[in-house]
Amino acid sequence: MPRRPGPSARSRRLARTLRRIRAEKGASAAEVGKKLGMSGSKINRIEACEIGIYLDDLEKLLDSYQVTQQRRVELLDIARHAEQRSWLRTRNAHFPADWQTWSDFEDEATGLRHYSPLVIPGLLQTPEYARAVISATSDAMPEREIDDLVANRMARRDLLSRPQPIQLHVILEESALTRRPGDVACHVRQLRHLEDEAGRGNITLQILPSNVGLHAGMAGAFILLAYDEEPSLIWLEQLVSSLFLEEDEHIETYQATWRSLTEAALTPEQTLDRLRHMAVLAGEESGTLVT
Numbered sequence: 001m002p003r004r005p006g007p008s009a010r011s012r013r014l015a016r017t018l019r020r021i022r023a024e025k026g027a028s029a030a031e032v033g034k035k036l037g038m039s040g041s042k043i044n045r046i047e048a049c050e051i052g053i054y055l056d057d058l059e060k061l062l063d064s065y066q067v068t069q070q071r072r073v074e075l076l077d078i079a080r081h082a083e084q085r086s087w088l089r090t091r092n093a094h095f096p097a098d099w100q101t102w103s104d105f106e107d108e109a110t111g112l113r114h115y116s117p118l119v120i121p122g123l124l125q126t127p128e129y130a131r132a133v134i135s136a137t138s139d140a141m142p143e144r145e146i147d148d149l150v151a152n153r154m155a156r157r158d159l160l161s162r163p164q165p166i167q168l169h170v171i172l173e174e175s176a177l178t179r180r181p182g183d184v185a186c187h188v189r190q191l192r193h194l195e196d197e198a199g200r201g202n203i204t205l206q207i208l209p210s211n212v213g214l215h216a217g218m219a220g221a222f223i224l225l226a227y228d229e230e231p232s233l234i235w236l237e238q239l240v241s242s243l244f245l246e247e248d249e250h251i252e253t254y255q256a257t258w259r260s261l262t263e264a265a266l267t268p269e270q271t272l273d274r275l276r277h278m279a280v281l282a283g284e285e286s287g288t289l290v291t
Contacts, residue, residue, distance in 0.1 A: 007230070008083060009233060009244040009246055010078045011082045012049055012104075012105070013105075015046060016049075018047050018053075019048075021065050022047070022065065028040065029041075029043035038057070053079065055080070105225055109226060109227055110226055111167040111168070112225060112226075113223065114171070114221075114222075114223045115170075115223075115258065115261055116171070117173040117175070117217065118175075118176055118179075120172065120190065121170055121172075122153045123156060123168060124168075124193070124197050124205075126193050128186045128190075129189075130149075132181035133181065134150060160197070160200065167202050168202060170204070170205050171207075171261050171262065171265050172206070172207055173208050173210075174207050174210045175210055177191065177275075178278070184282055184283070187282050188279050188283050191275055191278055191279040195272060195275050204268055205272075206265035206271050207265060207266045207274050208261065208264060209265075216260035217257060217261050219257075223236075224255065224258060232246075233245065234246070234250055
């Protein structure tokens with residue numbers, strides 16, 4: 001039986017953004033409601049995505065919060081298309097908006113299942129590895145912006161150690177682990193960091209060996225986001241765009257792909273053995289002790 005549709009990804013994004021903006025202003029829902037002639041409970045229900053919001057009410061909220069014109073245009077556009085399922089975002093110069101969209105969904109998730117064929121996922125990266133990846137994939141980006149992105153990426157790792165940490169399950173293509181991010185020392189430190197992280201109770205890591213042949217994940221990387229009280233989402237990221245998928249058939253397709261990949265990959269125990277072996281070999285190649 002098809003699930004009962006929950007709020008769309010756009011609606012969830014709008015609700016969380018309104019809640020965050022109000023918190024940044026230091027105002028309670030009751031205070032905002034009194035000022036605008038709404039009840040505090042209505043504000044709370046809008047922010048919890050329990051009810052939608054009319055455009056005129058949204059305009060009043062944005063006026064009250066004195067949001068920038070750029071953010072105003074973005075939020076009004078999201079509200080106008082709130083009922084549409086699946087959400088394609090084309091990246092532009094305003095990268096922080098795209099980063100915040102992903103962060104909002106990631107923050108609320110209870111679990112992430114990440115298939116990555118090319119690169120180690122951001123939550124498991126060392127700072128130097130993150131810098132190498134960002135530099136390689138962001139043509140001519142100023143050093144200051146790279147610094148900011150690396151700092152943001154490292155801050156996101158708190159999701160793994162907060163009081164109720166996110167459950168992270170990663171399947172990595174073996175080729176992603178043999179692709180060096182610069183010098184051998186950086187490579188070895190990243191492999192050892194993966195060993196340490198895989199020892200956490202909330203992290204599962206599996207390597208998909210290079211000799212596995214053709215497999216279900218060959219269409220590309222994806223992330224499955226799971227929530228306690230909201231429908232799951234799929235996130236696909238490309239160089240200039242990202243896509244959130246939320247239809248039942250899309251979720252089921254990627255869940256089936258994930259099951260196939262977990263069966264084809266090494267077990268977590270085998271993965272740790274493979275990581276240790278790769279770190280030793282890389283260190284021996286350098287001819288030096290890497291710490």
